[in-house]
Structure formats: structure tokens, C-alpha cells
Amino acid sequence: MKAIVYEEFGSPDVLELKEVEKPIPKDDEVLVKVHATSVNALDMIFRSGASLLFGMTKLMAGFNKPKHNILGFDVSGEVEAVGQKITKFKKGDLIYACLRSPGANAEYVCVPEKLAAIKPANMSHLEAATTADTGGTALTGLRDVVTITEGQRVLIFGASGGVGSFAVQIAKIFTNEVTGVCGTNAVDMVKSLGANAVIDYKKEDFTKNGQTYDVIFDAVGRKVTSYEKCKNSLTENGIFVTVDPQSTMFRYMMNKKVRGYMGGINSEKLDYLRELIEAGKVKTFVDKVYPLSQVAEAHRYYESGKKKGKIGISVQE
Numbered sequence: 001m002k003a004i005v006y007e008e009f010g011s012p013d014v015l016e017l018k019e020v021e022k023p024i025p026k027d028d029e030v031l032v033k034v035h036a037t038s039v040n041a042l043d044m045i046f047r048s049g050a051s052l053l054f055g056m057t058k059l060m061a062g063f064n065k066p067k068h069n070i071l072g073f074d075v076s077g078e079v080e081a082v083g084q085k086i087t088k089f090k091k092g093d094l095i096y097a098c099l100r101s102p103g104a105n106a107e108y109v110c111v112p113e114k115l116a117a118i119k120p121a122n123m124s125h126l127e128a129a130t131t132a133d134t135g136g137t138a139l140t141g142l143r144d145v146v147t148i149t150e151g152q153r154v155l156i157f158g159a160s161g162g163v164g165s166f167a168v169q170i171a172k173i174f175t176n177e178v179t180g181v182c183g184t185n186a187v188d189m190v191k192s193l194g195a196n197a198v199i200d201y202k203k204e205d206f207t208k209n210g211q212t213y214d215v216i217f218d219a220v221g222r223k224v225t226s227y228e229k230c231k232n233s234l235t236e237n238g239i240f241v242t243v244d245p246q247s248t249m250f251r252y253m254m255n256k257k258v259r260g261y262m263g264g265i266n267s268e269k270l271d272y273l274r275e276l277i278e279a280g281k282v283k284t285f286v287d288k289v290y291p292l293s294q295v296a297e298a299h300r301y302y303e304s305g306k307k308k309g310k311i312g313i314s315v316q317e
């Protein structure tokens with residue numbers, strides 16, 4: 001099968017289209033004919049070999065050379081074969097998933113049953129593949145890490161990104177008081193996702209405008225903001241939630257107003273997302289689509305910082 005392979009850490013130049021062996025599913029896995037995958041922040045981390053989360057990313061991606069030679073965490077496609085212990089899926093099912101170990105930048109990938117769900121009927125494979133990781137991460141943060149009730153004021157920092165664009169829509173399901181923060185070019189996009197108000201961070205610092213929020217959801221990470229910067233913008237019981245667990249790992253033990261978390265995406269979360277999607281409450285915003293052969297170009301576009309929403313990779317061209 002064809003796959004995008006990397007054998008050393010580095011720039012997008014390390015990604016090459018190669019012929020490799022088709023994988024064989026374990027008992028608890030399904031073999032999926034990949035129709036689409038996407039590009040995520042974790043692909044950049046695995047490709048470059050960056051050491052984050054106290055070296056945890058090195059543990060996952062490899063120390064001196066890549067542990068997994070194929071990237072791609074999001075997948076949407078058709079089940080081609082099932083392992084002996086599979087009960088939920090059968091050959092021909094159309095599924096989507098977010099993998100814990102990458103491998104979806106390929107024509108076939110093995111997917112653990114517990115990480116997959118039936119694809120939303122009203123989404124193409126490309127749309128589903130651009131939803132699993134960041135949609136699931138937004139869902140975990142706003143449904144499980146905090147409980148939002150109607151009338152609460154929620155601010156999404158990074159509202160135009162992969163996680164943030166889903167976070168705006170998911171927050172709107174729980175409350176009608178959602179503010180998105182993004183750069184100038186994305187203001188219209190964030191409005192179109194349903195945000196009640198949009199703050200352009202290039203023109204206004206939301207931490208200095210006197211407004212307060214019950215939940216501030218940091219969907220940017222990388223220490224661009226912090227609890228310290230945001231604390232005066234929180235209500236008395238307000239909570240700062242961030243997609244960057246490293247920045248809050250120890251602080252949470254002392255301060256319950258700060259929460260960092262990992263997405264932990266699984267079948268249950270993807271089933272829940274599918275219901276929201278099929279009910280027309282959540283959609284994906286796909287900025288650009290590249291064929292499998294151009295994954296390196298897709299990484300360059302991701303790293304240019306010009307991207308809005310998601311980048312899709314079409315595998316069955």
C-alpha cells in the first residue's frame with residue numbers, strides 16, 4: 001500500500017511517499033481502508049520530535065528516531081476486515097476514529113475497536129476525518145472537564161483553530177453566552193460558527209476589557225495565555241480550562257479553578273459527537289484539502305499559521 005513515511009525527525013521534508021506492507025489487524029482491531037485523514041498539532045510534534053509534557057511526547061514519538069514511521073491520528077474510512085474479538089463493527093461499515101498511535105497517512109490502517117464509531121451519516125469521509133481529534137478534544141473539555149449550564153458565560157480562546165472551532169459550537173449547545181477570541185482574518189468565520197460575540201485579539205486584549213466569564217477555555221495552548229493572565233476575567237467561581245495539560249499539571253492540586261486535560265477520545269465520545277452532527281448542531285470547518293501524496297505541503301501550510309479550522313487529507317483520490 002502507499003503511505004507517507006518518515007524515518008528521522010525534522011521539517012516536512014522528511015515526509016516521503018513510499019510503498020509499504022499493508023497492516024494486519026490484531027484481535028481487538030479493525031482494518032480500515034482509509035478514505036481521509038487530517039493534519040493535527042500532534043502530527044507536527046511527532047514529526048519534529050519535540051519534547052513536551054515532561055518528555056511524554058518523546059516517549060510516544062520516539063527518542064532518537066521515530067517510533068512510528070507513519071503519521072496521521074484522524075481517520076475516516078471503510079472497514080475491510082475485523083479482528084477475532086470485534087463485536088461492534090463488520091466489513092463494509094463506515095467508521096471514524098482518533099488513533100492513540102498514528103498511522104492513518106496511508107491507504108490502510110488498523111484501528112482499535114474502542115477508539116472507533118460509525119461515521120456521521122451527513123458527513124463525507126473528509127469532514128469526519130477532520131472532526132474526530134479536535135472535535136473530541138473540545139467535547140471532553142466542555143462536557144466532561146467542566147459542566148456548563150444555560151446562562152453561563154463562556155469564552156473560547158483560539159476560536160478559529162481546530163479545537164476552538166468545535167469548542168464554539170459545543171459551548172453553544174450548553175449556553176447562549178459564547179464569546180470567541182481569534183485573529184482578524186477569522187472573525188467572520190467564528191461568527192458563522194454561532195459565537196454571540198467575537199473579540200479580535202490583534203485589536204483587543206480580552207483580559208483588559210472588564211468582562212468576566214464562568215469558563216475560559218484555552219484552545220491555543222503553547223503557553224500563549226495562562227490562568228494568571230486570565231484570572232481577573234473569571235467570575236468568582238469561574239474556571240480556566242486549557243488543552244495544555246503541562247501548564248497546569250501541578251497547579252490543579254492547589255487551585256481548582258485551573259484545569260488542564262488530554263482529549264482521551266474514544267467510541268463513546270465519537271458516538272456522542274455523531275448525534276450532535278446528525279442533529280445539525282456541530283459541523284467541521286475545512287480550510288484546505290491535500291491528496292495523500294502532498295502531506296508534506298499540508299504540514300507546511302499548517303505551520304504557516306494561516307490555517308483556519310482544519311486541513312484534510314484525501315487518501316482515495
Ligand SMILES: NC(=O)c1ccc[n+]([C@@H]2O[C@H](COP(=O)([O-])OP(=O)(O)OC[C@H]3O[C@@H](n4cnc5c(N)ncnc54)[C@H](OP(=O)(O)O)[C@@H]3O)[C@@H](O)[C@H]2O)c1
Nearest residue numbers: 041137158160161162163182183186220221243261262263
Ligand atoms: N489536550 C489534548 O488532548 C489536545 C488535543 C488536540 C490539540 N491540543 C492542543 O490544542 C492546541 C490547539 O490545537 P489546534 O489543532 O486547534 O491548533 P490550531 O488549529 O493551529 O489553532 C490554533 C489557534 O490558536 C490561535 N492563536 C495563535 N496564536 C495566537 C495568539 N498569539 N493569541 C491568540 N490566539 C492565537 C489561532 O488563531 P488565529 O489563527 O485566528 O490567529 C488558532 O485559532 C495545540 O496547542 C494542541 O497541541 C491538545
